[in-house]
Amino acid sequence: MRAPFLLALLPFVLCACTGQTQVQTQPPAPIAPPQHATLAIRDVRVFDGQKVVTSRATVLVDGERIVAIGENLSAPPGAEVVDGAGKTLLPGLIDAHVHVFDSSQLEQSLAFGVTTVLDMFAIPDAIKELRSPRPDRAEIRSAGILATAPGGHGTEYGFEIPTLDRPDQAQDFVDARIAEGSDYIKIVLDDGSAVGRRTPTLSNDTVVALVKAAHARGKMAVVHVHSLETTKAVLAAGADGVEHIFADRMPPEGFAAEAAKHKAFVTPTLAVMSSVYGRKSTLEKDEALAPYLMPAARRQLQASFPLHGIGPAGGAAGMAAVKQLEAAGVPILAGTDAPNPGTAYGVSMHDELALLVSAGLTPSQALEAATSAPARSFALSDRGRIAPGLRADLLLVDGDPTADILATRRIVGVWHAGARLDRDAVRAKVATALSTASAAPIAAAGPVSDFESGTLATRFGQPWVESSDKKFGGNSTVVLNVEKGALRLRGQVAAGNAAATWAGALLTPGGRRFEPVDVSKTKGLAFRVRGSGKGFSVLLFTQRHGFAPLEQTFTAGAKFTRVTIPWSKFEGTDGSDVTAIFIGGTAPGTFDLAIDDVEIY
Structure with a gap:
């Protein structure tokens, strides 16, 4: 349905041409994949995908498949045994x-x-x-x-x-x-x-x-x-x-x-x-x-x-x-x-x-x-039910969701093709992410870059970097140079060559790529601009929108003019979790754009 998750892949594209680490929507440390094993879930209520077939069964799994369901089954030697008493297997x-x-x-x-x-x-x-x-x-x-x-x-x-x-x-x-x-x-x-x-x-x-x-x-x-x-x-x-x-x-x-x-x-x-x-x-x-x-x-x-x-x-x-x-x-x-x-x-x-x-x-x-x-409707004949011979895609929950649907939230175990997910590791990973997730505040308005140093440096966060759609095989190009105290962008947005097409410059204001900062105490973004071409945009990325940019367009003529965009123009954000700002071309064609005196005001 219609929704503002515009350019949802953009963060991955934007970082691609810089040699920097790509943004992750979760911390990058992987959770070790579990190994398949023989499994016995005992004394469990079984909802088979349509109804409760038994209230105290043992379900046996070997590798990726369910092999047996019954009330008097014994666990094979060496099997992992899970106590299902008071629980429901879905x-x-x-x-x-x-x-x-x-x-x-x-x-x-x-x-x-x-x-x-x-x-x-x-x-x-x-x-x-x-x-x-x-x-x-x-x-x-x-x-x-x-x-x-x-x-x-x-x-x-x-x-x-x-x-x-x-x-x-x-x-x-x-x-x-x-x-x-x-x-x-x-x-x-x-x-x-x-x-x-x-x-x-x-x-x-x-x-x-x-x-x-x-x-x-x-x-x-x-x-x-x-x-x-x-x-x-x-x-x-x-x-x-x-x-x-x-x-x-x-x-x-x-x-x-x-x-x-x-x-x-x-x-x-x-x-x-x-x-x-x-x-x-x-x-x-x-x-x-x-x-x-x-x-x-x-x-x-x-x-x-x-x-x-x-x-x-x-x-x-x-x-x-x-x-x-x-x-x-x-x-x-x-x-x-x-x-x-x-x-x-x-x-x-x-x-x-x-x-x-x-x-x-x-x-x-x-x-x-x-x-x-859904398994029946989409012809997924090996899943969606609990029966011998089917994939051991299983969800074990505490209580009886056939009586109280909220019981599905009390998850005890998840198996995917017979492999148990380590939810303790997931929980630890989330705890680590939460402990570092607070946005660092930018308490006072002030300049971001005036480019008088001749470099792409910023007052805070990461330096400006080139960004284009080449990650997805596109032909859009951009080159950044600092010339006469301004950031010069020369490039071409090539239509139809990639899933997403753009070229420009990216600022990430946090200490790491796409780490959020809080600019809610300030009013907005301003910069001076001069250029030729069409289809120029500012894309504001926020953490709450899942790296979905909010867009404002601007024009650039032969003389420097000041562009002022209040945060309130980016509908759907209060500025408390800004992760990146992109300035550049988004419409097909060549462009030549100079940016100067970028500030948060």
């Missing part, structure tokens, strides 16, 4: 709607019992590196690049993507996505009206053509919607799944019964939808979850959407629609849409489960929505 959770950019996000997912994620829009080159299974991170399937209209939803995130606007382009578009490795096809039918932002969207005929093109290649087609009418349209088009729940009006009588005839599933993403309509997460206050939440995840949970004129009515409509759909037998899948504002990887699945129950599902139905239902 299949590993499956988050049916996320957006993934790096491995740390898969690691965080696993820490909260999510063993598989279904990505709904990502850069194919980034996903390629994440597909190799590893026991210390969730496994991923991905739609890759979504299908959208020129200027439509999905094109606003600061990098160019292929688009289409006619039905006769559908097969070529789908074939290109499959060649890139897409496991299924994601389509957008959304004009933005439901969230107060009008954008171009595909025609119904083009959506129909895309669904047919995907099916012709044996791929599923799922469609992003936000309104009742678009939901009806994509169901009529034969889509396999509907992503998000409509919010523009309450569900009319008979809607769910009609929807059931089309045999599509719905992933309502209530966690993010409730965030859009003003609900604040409280996950970081849960004592069972908080010790495993990285600082960036905590800030992401507290972030909000910069939407105006949107109230809680949309959230109520979505909850009512889910209740109707469940009653009509429409499959409901649990998905969070992490890392959008108000959500975070892994942990928000526990919020989604609680919201599904609030919408009218029983706890068992909510658990099914996060286990066997």
Whole structure:
């Protein structure tokens, strides 16, 4: 869905050409992958993905697979034995709607019992590196690049993507996505009206053509919607799944019964939808979850959407629609849409489960929505259930989540393909990150760089560095020089050569790359600028937005002029956690830009 995680890959690109250590969204020290072993979980309640099959079973695991379930089984010699008394064993959770950019996000997912994620829009080159299974991170399937209209939803995130606007382009578009490795096809039918932002969207005929093109290649087609009418349209088009729940009006009588005839599933993403309509997460206050939440995840949970004129009515409509759909037998899948504002990887699945129950599902139905239902819908036949022969993707929790859905938060153990995650190591890693996460204050306004020394030095933080899209194979270039007491940027932003295209200069004001600083006691950023070209931007990175930049544009003419940008212009931040500032070109073309007298005022 639409969200301000613009240029989510930018921090990794920006540091690439400098020879400096790349930014990490979590501390870089890895957690040693555990080894597969023979395992026996005794006296445990087993929820098999649909129902509780027994209240005091022993589950045997050998290597990556479940081998037996029974009430009178003996543990093999040498097996690790886990006491399951008073606990419930669930299949590993499956988050049916996320957006993934790096491995740390898969690691965080696993820490909260999510063993598989279904990505709904990502850069194919980034996903390629994440597909190799590893026991210390969730496994991923991905739609890759979504299908959208020129200027439509999905094109606003600061990098160019292929688009289409006619039905006769559908097969070529789908074939290109499959060649890139897409496991299924994601389509957008959304004009933005439901969230107060009008954008171009595909025609119904083009959506129909895309669904047919995907099916012709044996791929599923799922469609992003936000309104009742678009939901009806994509169901009529034969889509396999509907992503998000409509919010523009309450569900009319008979809607769910009609929807059931089309045999599509719905992933309502209530966690993010409730965030859009003003609900604040409280996950970081849960004592069972908080010790495993990285600082960036905590800030992401507290972030909000910069939407105006949107109230809680949309959230109520979505909850009512889910209740109707469940009653009509429409499959409901649990998905969070992490890392959008108000959500975070892994942990928000526990919020989604609680919201599904609030919408009218029983706890068992909510658990099914996060286990066997997405596995069945996406043909993941080796997971999502607890049965002999299936992968040992397992989540052990204290209590009975089929009676109290909040019990999923009391995690005792997580196994991914039979390998147990060391959650104590995760907790220690988080504790270390939290102890060093406070932003250093910049108490007083003052100059950052006047370049009179002839160097790229700054008054605080790291020196200015070159940044471009070459990390992702782009051809954009930039060269920084200090000339006549000013920083001179000469470069070219090359369109279409990389997932993200830009070239310019980057300042990181903290003591280390992307370490946050607090500038909330100051008013904003100012600098003098002269140049030729077009498409100049200041991108402000903050920790709470998960390294998602907030953008302000400016112009540069033949004479030096002063640019003043208050922090308040960067909607969604108070300046307390600034991690980086980028100045440069973001629109295709050559540019020559001089910057001088940069200051925080």
